[in-house]
Amino acid sequence: MPKLNYLSFLVKPASHLCNLDCTYCFYKRVEKIYPDKASVKMTIATLDSFLQKALAYGAGYTMFIWQGGEPTAMGLDFYRVAVSLQEKYRIPGTIVENTLRPMAFFWMKIGQNSCGKTVSLPE
Numbered sequence: 237m238p239k240l241n242y243l244s245f246l247v248k249p250a251s252h253l254c255n256l257d258c259t260y261c262f263y264k265r266v267e268k269i270y271p272d273k274a275s276v277k278m279t280i281a282t283l284d285s286f287l288q289k290a291l292a293y294g295a296g297y298t299m300f301i302w303q304g305g306e307p308t309a310m311g312l313d314f315y316r317v318a319v320s321l322q323e324k325y326r327i328p329g330t331i332v333e334n335t336l337r338p339m340a341f342f343w344m345k346i347g348q349n350s351c352g353k354t355v356s357l358p359e
Contacts, residue, residue: 243295247286247302249278250309277310284321291325291332299333 248254252266253276270276278286291298300322302315315334322332 240293240295242297242299243290243293244299244301245290247278247300249283249302249314251276253277253309254303278314280314280317283314283318287318287321288325291322291327291330294327294330296329297331297333299335301335 248263251270252263254261254263266276290300300318319334322334326332
């Protein structure tokens, strides 16, 4: 497999449970398909498997874009685990970034550290 320089993932760990209620959102219609709200949230086991596979590519720069208002729907602990798993599976010398522009303060709150992660701030 050729080495990738850049890789990005758009992740919706809470599916349609986003609290931003954007009128254009394509996920609103999903709510009718999944009446059990608990079943649409990403489990820690799924998060672990996803991050392990995503970071195994060894891209020099990998960005995870956590879409919508999910940080409040998933809770801080979910993202603390995500950052911990990224640290566990990140290949040394690579950069991992977590981005959610409307809530950049959120990433600062859970504590990015010096292992190659950055925080994107709104312009």
